[in-house]
Amino acid sequence: MNKMTLLDVSLIKNLDPFVGMEDTALQDVLDLSDSMHYAKGKMIFREGDQAKCFYLLLDGHIRVVKTSPHGEQIIARVISSGELFGIAKALHRDTYPADAVAAVDCLVLCWSNRHWDKIVNAYPSFASNTNKTVGKRLAETQARVMELATERVEQRVASTIVKLAAQTGKKTNEGILIDFPISRQDVSEMTGTTLHTVSRLMSAWESKGWVKSGRQKITLLESHKLAMVAAGHDKN
Amino acid sequence: MNKMTLLDVSLIKNLDPFVGMEDTALQDVLDLSDSMHYAKGKMIFREGDQAKCFYLLLDGHIRVVKTSPHGEQIIARVISSGELFGIAKALHRDTYPADAVAAVDCLVLCWSNRHWDKIVNAYPSFASNTNKTVGKRLAETQARVMELATERVEQRVASTIVKLAAQTGKKTNEGILIDFPISRQDVSEMTGTTLHTVSRLMSAWESKGWVKSGRQKITLLESHKLAMVAAGHDKN
DNA sequence: ATCGCTAATTGCGATTTCGCAAATAAGAAT
DNA sequence: ATTCTTATTTGCGAAATCGCAATTAGCGAT
Incomplete structure (x- = not known):
């Protein structure tokens, strides 16, 4: 969407998802991305939507929200800058599991899911970092179950x-x-x-x-x- | 531990973690495993233990239990036959996140974590199946948060x-x-x-x-x- | 500066769920 | 068969939390 703007490797170089990757690799990955802006309150994707992209939050905060069958909402997590979100592919899902809403004006990068396998296969440390993120989220979610239960x-x-x-x-x-x-x-x-x-x-x-x-x-x-x-x- | 017993590929051939793998691959993986028996009530591993193995439950049921700082226990999940458990490596953890206790007499296969990377790299469908399992558990855990909250x-x-x-x-x-x-x-x-x-x-x-x-x-x-x-x- | 909308506060009664305690029951072990 | 241990049941009062409703406050838009 915004191939005109030159995105610099330094934007993402030090972020968790990309540790262990060469600058040239980062540039390659960056070249596959679009940068997007979402105004405060905008919905980035909705629970159940076909997952066609995955995202990296460059700046802002995002609320990840699930709605119960009876309409109550709960906030599953808050995404801060530097985090991946909407990585349905990493979980072998083809729909997003929750809504993502910009809590403030947000700057994000996004990649078509077409590129997911390519990236994961070409850059093992990305795959590995992603697994780590998922593991951390599972642990956090589990910790929340503990809290709610006890x-x-x-x-x-x-x-x-x-x-x-x-x-x-x-x-x-x-x-x-x-x-x-x-x-x-x-x-x-x-x-x-x-x-x-x-x-x-x-x-x-x-x-x-x-x-x-x-x-x-x-x-x-x-x-x-x-x-x-x-x-x-x-x-x- | 039990290299004497011949383990047949048919034992695991149709289990979720191994779908998409060739018989020869299955045999190779099987050859790296030990089979173990745990009597009802036995603890297979404890929360916080160094994760040195990962497991497949062949028969029985296992309770995965976490203990809160104040000593209350909660059952994180129940593992049934055919499921992997203790896959700390998949989450980039080096300790187990919970206790695993045999709810009945159980038959399990286990692999040293030394073999994890080897297996994951050699058999992409195993890696992929594992990610799927983790994704499913994350979704289940999230669903539980919803239930507890609403x-x-x-x-x-x-x-x-x-x-x-x-x-x-x-x-x-x-x-x-x-x-x-x-x-x-x-x-x-x-x-x-x-x-x-x-x-x-x-x-x-x-x-x-x-x-x-x-x-x-x-x-x-x-x-x-x-x-x-x-x-x-x-x-x- | 004022209006209007949304967020926050707070009193109070209603519910839900807990926690204790005492009694009973079902198996396991001898 | 008897004893022992552990699981289950249930009454009842206590505590936590909800839910309603009415009010107040903050902030953006006109």
Whole structure:
């Protein structure tokens, strides 16, 4: 789509999916890609769509969302820059397993799935890095099952915002800001609870001075306190 | 360990992990394996152990169990015959992510991880089948997150026993029997609830004639009714 | 600056699910 | 057959969380 813009190898050279690849190989792969921009709120692909591309997020944040048979949504994960997404091919799927929505304006590279086998076969470290990514996601998902099965809402919410802060956090003079718009509803969809309960928890933490939050904005002031709550320790 | 016993290609020829492989290839792979027996209750590997082997279950059932930091256990999945397990290499892990326990006497093949790369490189369809398995497990795990996040206990328990019946069920003249010893506690560890709640649900269903259950034994008489409950429909 | 929309807050009663405790039952071992 | 161990059942009160509803607040668009 955008073959005119020259994409430089340095854009992707240091990203996890490409470690271990030669510059010439990177250039070859880059030459197969299109670069795309998605405005905040745009849907990049939808659950069940035929998977015709796979993607690399260069800049922004993406929410991966699944919808239950009864219409409730849950956020399966948040993709940050440097991560692959929509890699249905790696899982031998021919449809996407979830919606991908731009949480902010996003810059992505995308490749036609036609190129997948070619790339995977030509560059074993790419294949290997991909497997590693999938393995990590499986482990994370499994960890979430554990949390949902054994922890109370308060712990899950604390743990989720601490993890988000670690993943996407930006230091400000007040504390660590979660660097994309995130509502109470979003947090509830990541933790299996309701926006009401999240709101109550945030209010309680705010009154203790542990967080400072506003409309779609969360700043952690005392992340260690929250980490304690996440771990299920004392609740003072 | 058991090179004396001649293992025949027909043992594994039709199993998912090996579809698309030539008989000679299968024989080569088989020649690298050891066959092992694990008595009911034996632990095959433990979470965090250095992963030195990967396994194929030839006969029996295996519980894959994770333990939370606070000691609660949850059953991540149940492995049935024909499935690979302990494939840490496929996920680029060097430790096992969970315990594997023989739910009944089990017959397994195992391979040293030394052989993993060799096998994967020599037999692309094995690599591909493995990716597919991992993809399926990721999807299942994700589905479980959805259930835990959005459904009530009753639905989750119903859904779990229906799925177990589909996976391991054995037709009897009464109905579909889940073909390995499974306690109320086990079910609770698969659904994120307590054995008490499971017991109450089973009692209720038994009094409606939907199931018949005893000590570590569950038979589904009216699985469609349970499937309705699982789907969250009426509760009559 | 004002309007309008969406997000957030919070009180309160309703439900769900838990957790304890005590009793019973089913097999396994002797 | 008897004893022992482990699984199951069930009542009941407690706790966590939900869900509704009404209000308030923040921010973008006009």
